[in-house]
Amino acid sequence: MSGELSPIDKAKFVAAKRAAAFVEDGMRVGLGTGSTAAWLVRCLGEMVRDDGLRIRGVPTSTRTAVLAREVGIEVISLDEARWLDITIDGADEFDGDLNLIKGGGGAHLQEKIVATASDQMIVITDASKEVETLGAFPLPIEVIPFGWQTTRALVEETLVSMDVLGRDISLRMNGDAPFITDEGNHILDLNLKRIGNPRQLAMVINQMPGVVENGLFIDICDTVVIGHGDGKVEVRDINTGTVEHDRLDFVESDNLFKDLAD
Numbered sequence: 380m381s382g383e384l385s386p387i388d389k390a391k392f393v394a395a396k397r398a399a400a401f402v403e404d405g406m407r408v409g410l411g412t413g414s415t416a417a418w419l420v421r422c423l424g425e426m427v428r429d430d431g432l433r434i435r436g437v438p439t440s441t442r443t444a445v446l447a448r449e450v451g452i453e454v455i456s457l458d459e460a461r462w463l464d465i466t467i468d469g470a471d472e473f474d475g476d477l478n479l480i481k482g483g484g485g486a487h488l489q490e491k492i493v494a495t496a497s498d499q500m501i502v503i504t505d506a507s508k509e510v511e512t513l514g515a516f517p518l519p520i521e522v523i524p525f526g527w528q529t530t531r532a533l534v535e536e537t538l539v540s541m542d543v544l545g546r547d548i549s550l551r552m553n554g555d556a557p558f559i560t561d562e563g564n565h566i567l568d569l570n571l572k573r574i575g576n577p578r579q580l581a582m583v584i585n586q587m588p589g590v591v592e593n594g595l596f597i598d599i600c601d602t603v604v605i606g607h608g609d610g611k612v613e614v615r616d617i618n619t620g621t622v623e624h625d626r627l628d629f630v631e632s633d634n635l636f637k638d639l640a641d
């Protein structure tokens with residue numbers, strides 16, 4: 380990486396750095412996927428190397444597993460861990476109840492399994508991802524490749540019957556070929572614009588044959604850490620109703636940030 384980081388990258392970095400402080404020695408940690416979660420993995424790697432932090436990480440994608448090993452985090456499978464103390468991950472959108480849309484990187488299936496198996500889930504994000512109502516970000520649905528067009532038609536029919544607005548459904552592509560998830564599946568992106576009842580929608584979608592998992596995370600996230608490009612961080616906890624404000628002087632003091640920016 381060279382040159383100055385963009386304000387969005389700085390925001391993601393400080394959110395990740397602040398959230399890393401929730402991780403304690405001996406914890407089993409779910410490691411999210413995406414550009415924000417990658418900062419978290421790098422921050423934890425630094426804590427392992429420099430501070431002697433001992434953790435075992437359960438990655439939520441192949442990409443994250445590769446990065447975690449690279450930075451020196453001991454990687455174990457979810458089956459080895461069974462239960463996690465904490466999961467820290469990014470999100471594509473979050474609302475005031477800390478319900479989320481995830482899966483912009485196609486990893487929401489493993490992410491949801493890992494987050495659900497954790498005592499606490501913390502989302503790290505920049506402020507642009509906060510919305511009043513979920514749905515501006517297309518909702519990812521992981522479907523098995525067999526009969527995916529039939530599954531898409533069924534999803535569309537169901538949305539019509541539920542009177543959900545904006546029934547624009549596309550197969551996610553990777554160049555000329557369909558995107559393939561870590562589990563060998565496809566992704567349908569639902570451009571709904573507005574999701575009035577995310578809980579109901581999540582349940583209805585997951586009942587359809589061919590659907591593996593949708594990207595709505597309802598009542599899973601406990602805490603959101605929102606970073607800003609100037610180093611300010613806000614930590615909101617849905618269980619206690621508390622909001623904390625903090626500021627990280629990352630430019631001057633953070634070796635990891637300096638190494639990456641050089």
Ligand SMILES: O=C[C@H](O)[C@H](O)[C@H](O)COP(=O)(O)O
Pocket residue numbers: 411412413414415416468469470471481482483484485486487490
């Ligand atoms: O599938 C990907 C994940 O759900 C990501 O956590 C989400 O898309 C946010 O990614 P980023 O931090 O890159 O915006």
